[in-house]
Every structure is written in C-alpha cells, then in structure tokens.
Amino acid sequence: MHIISRQVTFEDSINFHIASSLECLIFRTKMAKGLLPPRGLEPANSVSCSSKSLHREARSEGLRQLESCFSMFASQISKNIMKLQSLLAAVAFLIPLLSIFPHVVADLDSDRQALLEFANSVPHIRKLNWNLALHICYSWAGVTCNKDGTRVIAIHLPAVGLFGPIPANSIGKLDALKVLSLRANYLNGSLPSDLLSIPSLQSVYLQHNNFSGDIPVSLSPRLGVLDLSFNSFTGKIPTTIKSLSRLSVLNLQFNSLTGEIPSLDTLKLNLLNLSYNMLNGSVPNSLQKFPLSSFVGNSRLCGTPLISCSLNSPSPSPAADSLSPPERPKTVTSKKLSTGTIIAIAVVASSLIFLLVLVISFCCLKKKVSDNTSTIKEKVALANGGRSEKTEDFGSGVPDAEKNKLVFFEGCAYSFNLEDLLRASAEVLGKGSYGTAYKAVLDEATIVVVKRLREVGAAKKEFEQHMEIVGRVGRHPNIVPLRAYYYSKDEKLLVTEYMPAGSLSAALHGNRGIGRTPLDWDTRLKISLGAAKGIAHIHTEGGVKFTHGNIKSSNVLLTRDQDGCISDFGLTPLMNYIPFKYRCAGYRAPEVIETRKGTQKSDVYSFGVLLLEMLTAKSPIPLSGHDEVVDLPRWVRSVVREEWTAEVFDVELLKYQNIEEEMVQMLQIGLACVAKVPDMRPSMGQVVRMIEEIRQPQGETRPSSEDSRSKDSNAHP
Numbered sequence: 001m002h003i004i005s006r007q008v009t010f011e012d013s014i015n016f017h018i019a020s021s022l023e024c025l026i027f028r029t030k031m032a033k034g035l036l037p038p039r040g041l042e043p044a045n046s047v048s049c050s051s052k053s054l055h056r057e058a059r060s061e062g063l064r065q066l067e068s069c070f071s072m073f074a075s076q077i078s079k080n081i082m083k084l085q086s087l088l089a090a091v092a093f094l095i096p097l098l099s100i101f102p103h104v105v106a107d108l109d110s111d112r113q114a115l116l117e118f119a120n121s122v123p124h125i126r127k128l129n130w131n132l133a134l135h136i137c138y139s140w141a142g143v144t145c146n147k148d149g150t151r152v153i154a155i156h157l158p159a160v161g162l163f164g165p166i167p168a169n170s171i172g173k174l175d176a177l178k179v180l181s182l183r184a185n186y187l188n189g190s191l192p193s194d195l196l197s198i199p200s201l202q203s204v205y206l207q208h209n210n211f212s213g214d215i216p217v218s219l220s221p222r223l224g225v226l227d228l229s230f231n232s233f234t235g236k237i238p239t240t241i242k243s244l245s246r247l248s249v250l251n252l253q254f255n256s257l258t259g260e261i262p263s264l265d266t267l268k269l270n271l272l273n274l275s276y277n278m279l280n281g282s283v284p285n286s287l288q289k290f291p292l293s294s295f296v297g298n299s300r301l302c303g304t305p306l307i308s309c310s311l312n313s314p315s316p317s318p319a320a321d322s323l324s325p326p327e328r329p330k331t332v333t334s335k336k337l338s339t340g341t342i343i344a345i346a347v348v349a350s351s352l353i354f355l356l357v358l359v360i361s362f363c364c365l366k367k368k369v370s371d372n373t374s375t376i377k378e379k380v381a382l383a384n385g386g387r388s389e390k391t392e393d394f395g396s397g398v399p400d401a402e403k404n405k406l407v408f409f410e411g412c413a414y415s416f417n418l419e420d421l422l423r424a425s426a427e428v429l430g431k432g433s434y435g436t437a438y439k440a441v442l443d444e445a446t447i448v449v450v451k452r453l454r455e456v457g458a459a460k461k462e463f464e465q466h467m468e469i470v471g472r473v474g475r476h477p478n479i480v481p482l483r484a485y486y487y488s489k490d491e492k493l494l495v496t497e498y499m500p501a502g503s504l505s506a507a508l509h510g511n512r513g514i515g516r517t518p519l520d521w522d523t524r525l526k527i528s529l530g531a532a533k534g535i536a537h538i539h540t541e542g543g544v545k546f547t548h549g550n551i552k553s554s555n556v557l558l559t560r561d562q563d564g565c566i567s568d569f570g571l572t573p574l575m576n577y578i579p580f581k582y583r584c585a586g587y588r589a590p591e592v593i594e595t596r597k598g599t600q601k602s603d604v605y606s607f608g609v610l611l612l613e614m615l616t617a618k619s620p621i622p623l624s625g626h627d628e629v630v631d632l633p634r635w636v637r638s639v640v641r642e643e644w645t646a647e648v649f650d651v652e653l654l655k656y657q658n659i660e661e662e663m664v665q666m667l668q669i670g671l672a673c674v675a676k677v678p679d680m681r682p683s684m685g686q687v688v689r690m691i692e693e694i695r696q697p698q699g700e701t702r703p704s705s706e707d708s709r710s711k712d713s714n715a716h717p
C-alpha cells in the first residue's frame with residue numbers, strides 16, 4: 001500500500017481502516033471461491049490480505065494513519081484551540097451515548113416485540129410487512145420512529161382491515177408512542193387499560209371501529225386529541241378527562257355513553273362532539289359555547305344549546321334535588337273516620353284496582369299484537385324510547401304542510417300519501433347499515449317497505465336528482481322496484497315494493513334446523529343469474545361510474561317465482577359513508593377497504609363472495625344464531641389449492657345428483673370475481689354470460705335437481 005501523500009484527516013483514517021478491512025474480506029472471499037490466483041501470484045496491494053496477518057496489517061496501517069492524524073491534531077491545537085474544544089465536546093457527547101447504546105437497542109427491541117404481538121393477535125385483511133428481515137423504523141408499514149431511529153413514536157394503520165380486540169401488553173407497551181391511529185377498522189372489544197395511559201401519548205384516533213365497554217379512566221396526561229367516535233362505548237364519560245390540560249379535541253359522537261357530562265371547565269377544547277349518545281342531565285355551563293351539533297341526539301340531555309331543561313324536565317339529578325327546598329310535611333289531622341266512610345273508601349279503592357287490572361290486561365294484549373298493528377310512527381317512538389334509534393320522533397320531522405309530499409316514481413300505481421304511510425301498521429324488518437326497514441301494510445293489496453335513512457349526506461336537490469336517475473336506471477325485472485321517496489330536513493324515506501319471499505341470506509342461513517326447506521341447486525342458479533343480471537343492468541344503464549356499493553345476500557331479494565332481485569340500489573352515493581361495519585366487511589373488495597371508494601369491479605368482487613356463499617352456505621359476515629364467519633375467498637382458494645374442491649360445497653347440495661360439474665363451474669366464476677387485482681375480475685356482463693353457459697338445455701346433460709331429488713328420495717326412503 002502506498003503512503004497517502006495528501007494531508008490526512010481523522011475521517012480519512014477511519015475510512016481507510018474500513019476500506020482495508022473490506023478489501024481484505026472481499027479478497028478472502030474470492031480466494032475461498034478460487035477466483036484469485038494462488039499465493040505469490042497475487043497483485044502487490046493484496047498480498048497482506050492473503051496471510052494470517054490480514055487484520056494486523058490493516059489495523060497497523062489504520063493506526064499509522066491515526067498517529068499521523070493525532071500529530072496533525074496536536075499542531076492544530078496550537079493553531080486553533082476553539083476547534084479542539086468543539087471536538088472534545090463532541091467526544092464528550094458521544095461517550096454517554098455509547099454507554100446507553102445497549103438500552104437504546106433494548107427499547108427498540110421491546111417496541112418491535114410489542115408490535116409483533118399486536119400483528120400476531122389481531123387478524124388483518126391487508127398484509128402488514130412487519131417482519132424481522134426489515135428494519136422496524138425504515139420499512140414497517142404504518143410505523144414511525146423518532147429521528148435517531150431508537151423508538152417507535154407513531155402508529156398509523158387506518159382502514160387496513162384489522163379485526164378483533166387489541167390485546168393488552170401489545171401497543172400499550174410502546175412507551176414512547178405519541179400518535180396512535182387505528183381508525184376505520186373492525187376492531188372490537190374493550191380497550192386494554194394500558195393503551196390510553198401510555199404516558200407519552202398525544203393523539204388518539206380510534207374512530208369508526210366497534211369498540212365497546214367503558215372508556216378507560218387512566219388517560220395519558222399529554223393527550224391533545226382523543227377521537228373515539230363511531231364506536232359502541234358504554235358507561236360514563238370518565239371524569240379523569242377533566243385533568244387533561246392539553247386536550248383540544250374530544251370526539252365521542254355516535255357511541256352509547258350514559259350519565260351526565262362532566263363539567264370539563266378546566267379544558268381549553270377547540271372541538272367537542274358528544275352527539276348521538278345516551279347522555280342525560282344538563283349541558284354544563286362551561287360547554288354551552290359549543291354548537292347544537294355537539295350535543296344533538298341525546299334525548300335526555302337539556303340546556304343551552306339544546307332546549308331548556310325546564311321544558312324537557314329530565315329526571316332530576318341528585319344535585320338538583322338537594323338545591324330545591326324540601327317539601328314541607330303535611331299536617332295530619334287525627335280525625336277518626338266513620339265506618340260508612342271506610343266502606344265507601346274500600347268500595348272506591350277496589351273498583352279502582354279492578355279498573356287498573358283491566359287497563360293493564362288491555363295494554364298487555366295490545367302490546368302482544370303490536371308487532372302487527374302498531375304504526376311506523378309508534379315503532380320509531382318505541383325504538384327511540386329503547387334507544388335503538390338515534391333520531392328523534394319520526395312524525396316530528398315531517399311538517400304538516402309537507403305531509404303529502406311523497407314523490408312517486410313514474411309508472412307507480414299507488415295512491416297513498418305520507419300520512420297514510422305513517423299511520424299504516426308496521427313491522428320492523430331489520431336494521432341495516434343505512435337505516436331501519438319497516439314493512440308497512442296500507443291495505444290488503446298495498447304492502448310496501450319503508451326504509452328510514454340515517455346519515456344522508458346529500459342535500460335536497462342532489463337527493464332529488466339522484467332519485468331521478470335511480471328511478472330510471474332501476475327499472476328492470478331483477479331490481480327491487482322503488483316506488484316513492486320523501487325528503488325533509490329531518491326525515492329521508494324510501495318506499496320500495498315488499499318482496500314476500502324474503503332474501504337469499506334468509507333462504508341460505510335461516511332456519512337450518514328441522515322443518516327447513518333447503519334451497520335446491522336450480523333455485524340457487526336462478527337466483528344467482530337474476531342477481532347478476534340486475535347488477536349488470538345497473539352497471540350498463542347507469543354509466544361506467546354507477547355502482548351498487550353494497551352487494552350482499554340480504555340485498556338479494558326473491559320474487560314469488562324464486563328469481564333474484566337486487567335491493568338497496570342507489571343508496572351508497574347518498575350516504576355520508578360506505579358501510580364499513582363488521583357486518584359488511586366480508587363482502588368488501590380489498591381495495592375498497594383501503595380507498596373507501598366503490599367501483600364496478602368492487603361490486604363484481606362482492607358478487608363473487610355472494611356466489612361462494614351460495615355454494616358453501618357459509619356466511620362471510622356475522623349472523624345472529626351463527627357462530628361461523630368465514631373469509632370466503634381465502635378459505636375457498638385454500639381448499640381448492642389442496643385439491644379438496646368437493647369439500648367446499650354446502651352439504652344440502654350434495655344430495656342432488658349430476659350437479660358437480662355445474663357447481664365447480666360456478667365456483668370458478670366466483671373465484672374469478674374475487675381476484676385480488678380489480679382488472680383481473682370479469683365485468684358483470686361477462687359474469688351473466690358465464691352463468692348462462694353453465695346451464696345446458698334441460699334434459700340434454702343432466703336431470704333437473706327436482707328429478708334428482710325424487711331419485712334421491714327413492715333411494716333413501
């Protein structure tokens with residue numbers, strides 16, 4: 001090695017040392033692989049590397065350079081004492097850093113463990129690249145570290161399809177965490193107590209999940225933002241919030257919180273939203289500056305900016321009780337009553353009791369039949385009383401002047417008005433993502449379904465224009481006919497034809513016990529084809545951007561002759577949000593979970609899940625009375641990969657003969673629809689054609705499932 005002639009710096013020396021070692025390492029590797037000439041024939045500058053003195057050589061060369069470097073420093077001391085001082089300061093700074101280095105490594109290691117614990121116990125739809133081969137700070141998705149890469153300070157995992165509860169001792173162990181964003185997932189259960197109490201935590205975004213239970217009382221004193229909105233938290237607002245002096249945003253809207261609002265007068269809140277809970281009492285003085293929207297939807301809450309407490313007369317709080325003067329006890333006169341008076345009182349009392357019993361029995365009787373006879377108005381009022389609805393009295397939102405402004409779609413033969421509709425006997429069919437559906441019986445021939453929409457984002461004009469398009473596009477035998485709509489500030493209603501045969505979901509999963517009529521293969525095929533035609537029509541007639549947005553088996557309704565009809569069409573674009581609750585998740589295309597935007601290709605994906613559901617009779621979403629929820633695309637793919645295809649089919653289908661080939665063809669269509677890459681999925685038009693091709697002309701290749709069934713019953717009496 002030649003002597004470096006230019007002036008050598010400390011940095012040069014170190015670089016040289018490293019370079020020497022690397023050169024040697026490369027040389028040695030090449031030697032081992034036989035890529036270099038034998039010893040003695042090697043080039044001059046690599047001789048030293050080929051012997052045992054490899055490191056010694058490099059080190060002594062490095063040391064020589066260090067020596068020259070230090071002699072240069074010595075001359076610099078005399079020239080510039082200031083420079084040396086700063087160098088010493090730097091060294092002084094580095095030494096303690098080096099001494100704590102093992103702790104730094106341990107902290108990052110513990111952060112890594114905590115995150116892996118979280119990822120391993122919380123299922124997620126979108127794959128997380130959290131593995132030991134990648135650096136936690138520079139490569140792990142959604143993880144942010146501090147500047148020197150020694151601690152995790154932020155987690156951002158919005159809408160990645162996280163399911164289930166957050167385990168204790170996972171994220172709660174990240175004790176340098178400042179920002180936690182897990183919004184818009186499907187997380188549920190109660191929050192572990194170690195989560196919000198992380199001392200460094202400043203911002204928490206857990207909105208749009210399904211968390212339940214109490215809000216933990218132990219909260220980080222540094223919290224500036226706490227957003228737990230759109231969950232199912234219960235219990236009281238913890239009073240410990242009062243001590244969060246840095247809190248500026250508190251959003252708890254759309255939960256089921258009860259009790260009174262703590263005064264929070266010590267806080268300097270910029271944003272407060274407690275709307276749509278079950279809070280009671282009066283709005284504390286310190287919070288009366290916030291708008292109505294911060295408190296609306298708490299029917300037992302009163303005071304500015306809501307209605308005055310004297311008008312509302314909520315159940316008086318113990319505090320209010322103690323303020324009102326105690327009632328003076330009435331003076332009791334010790335007059336003796338005559339026997340006649342006593343008899344008269346007894347007669348009156350017993351007739352009163354008799355009357356009371358009569359009234360109670362009458363009420364009970366009325367209540368028993370109320371499912372069939374109560375009106376939509378009463379149902380809503382009842383539901384509001386029971387807090388299952390988050391909107392005030394149904395009729396109250398409809399001003400008298402507007403009572404007749406039900407807008408009928410072209411070609412609709414009905415002639416009732418809104419008042420008739422509100423007075424009709426009603427039955428709750430179900431509570432969906434967009435609102436509650438009621439079956440309303442106006443008369444024997446007029447039965448409709450009234451869908452009371454909540455959270456409509458569209459203004460009146462936009463709503464009307466959209467309805468016009470929906471009315472036009474929706475005219476198809478495989479789309480549930482929309483009959484009318486109503487729009488006012490407080491109420492938005494949709495009236496559709498009632499489909500007495502129910503939904504595909506009910507036919508597949510309802511009453512699986514004794515007395516069930518199984519859905520035969522022909523019917524399943526017919527329903528699938530009808531539903532596919534309905535969606536294909538929406539896609540072609542509505543234009544490229546027109547989607548359904550909520551394809552699932554409860555939105556495929558059956559006609560009397562068992563054809564499939566698409567319902568809930570046209571609702572998604574009107575809403576403030578795409579329904580992302582756990583109940584719809586199994587049908588969502590992976591890209592929709594990420595972008596929150598439906599496309600025609602994502603409708604195709606949902607339809608593919610529906611086909612797999614129809615073939616397997618397994619539900620991709622939770623259903624009451626059914627424990628099993630299956631990630632259908634994943635499960636079917638894995639079974640098919642293992643060549644156990646026959647295992648996926650619904651056992652009820654196995655008794656029909658000669659349908660295996662058709663079922664496998666349908667399975668392939670379903671799998672094509674649930675392709676991960678949207679562009680790989682067929683269009684709905686193609687899906688219709690593929691399903692049509694499954695069915696050969698009757699009698700040519702196989703007997704109908706009816707025939708098979710009779711054969712079957714002959715075989716097994």
Ligand SMILES: Nc1ncnc2c1ncn2[C@@H]1O[C@H](COP(=O)(O)OP(=O)(O)OP(=O)(O)O)[C@@H](O)[C@H]1O
Nearest residue numbers: 429430431432433434437449496497498499503554
């Ligand atoms: N026109 C109709 N005729 C008969 N049943 C209906 C009709 N519309 C809806 N239903 C049934 O009423 C129930 C509630 O329907 P709704 O559409 O409100 O909720 P969902 O389908 O469960 O969820 P989502 O709101 O996400 O579509 C469902 O079981 C559905 O099948």
